[in-house]
Amino acid sequence: MKNNKRKIKISIISIILIFIFGIAIYEATTYNKTYYISEKNIEIPIFLYHDIVEEKEQIVYDYMQTDKETFEKQIKGLLKLNYRVISYEELIKYKNGEIALPKRVCLIDFDDGYEGNYKVAYEIIKKYNIPVNIYIVNNCIGTTGYMNWEQLEQLDKSGLVTINTHSSNHNNFNTLNKNEAVQDVVNAHKQIEQKLGHTQIKVFTYPCGLYKEEIIDGLEKEEFIQNLTDNKINKSKTLDLSRLHRCYSLDDGIFKILLKVKYRSIRYN
Numbered sequence: 001m002k003n004n005k006r007k008i009k010i011s012i013i014s015i016i017l018i019f020i021f022g023i024a025i026y027e028a029t030t031y032n033k034t035y036y037i038s039e040k041n042i043e044i045p046i047f048l049y050h051d052i053v054e055e056k057e058q059i060v061y062d063y064m065q066t067d068k069e070t071f072e073k074q075i076k077g078l079l080k081l082n083y084r085v086i087s088y089e090e091l092i093k094y095k096n097g098e099i100a101l102p103k104r105v106c107l108i109d110f111d112d113g114y115e116g117n118y119k120v121a122y123e124i125i126k127k128y129n130i131p132v133n134i135y136i137v138n139n140c141i142g143t144t145g146y147m148n149w150e151q152l153e154q155l156d157k158s159g160l161v162t163i164n165t166h167s168s169n170h171n172n173f174n175t176l177n178k179n180e181a182v183q184d185v186v187n188a189h190k191q192i193e194q195k196l197g198h199t200q201i202k203v204f205t206y207p208c209g210l211y212k213e214e215i216i217d218g219l220e221k222e223e224f225i226q227n228l229t230d231n232k233i234n235k236s237k238t239l240d241l242s243r244l245h246r247c248y249s250l251d252d253g254i255f256k257i258l259l260k261v262k263y264r265s266i267r268y269n
């Protein structure tokens, strides 16, 4: 009887070990393989940050600020695990079936246009040579705590940072009608193009993640990619460029970030 129990225990442990070993081999041999959108349902998280501050002690709003050391660890961790940070241009091409992507892929966004993006985060963005996207509140540019146009121009010239609008005044898009909302975004986008001196990919990010379906329709007609902030994960099969999901990284360690991605990917799909 005792012997039987022991045999069952050994069998179960062996099966679990073979399973883990199998996954490890599969991951090691396929992490670099690329897939077209029709070939594999991959997860495409968009990690959202706000302000990046020099020291942990400077954090006042932990849901809006990440310290430099934590931010660098997160980026380093993603790259070490062979994550590829892609741009929105690549995402569009992938959606259109023009390019393939590896299964470990992500995008990185910063909302609001805080000065810390230029003074602290930029150094890390250059160090790891990753494309990122910053969404500015146009009328805040040059005011206390936010970047000015000279800084934004420098970021733009680096070729690593894409500047887009987060509306003119961080408006509540729940209270605007369709025309007001679309006009606000179109004008704010035009202003960025004028200031930077070139056309810019159209990506819009809803302030506080608030939106109305009619506004989404209106901006879709104007060919804007649209970002929500709902802590969900994009997947190839349901990839909708008018309703992209984004999730917070905050001060999580890399494994907690990836666990949350997995959990949210299963929970919301």
Ligand SMILES: [Zn+2]
Pocket: 111, 112, 166, 170, 207, 208
């Ligand atoms: Zn915002």
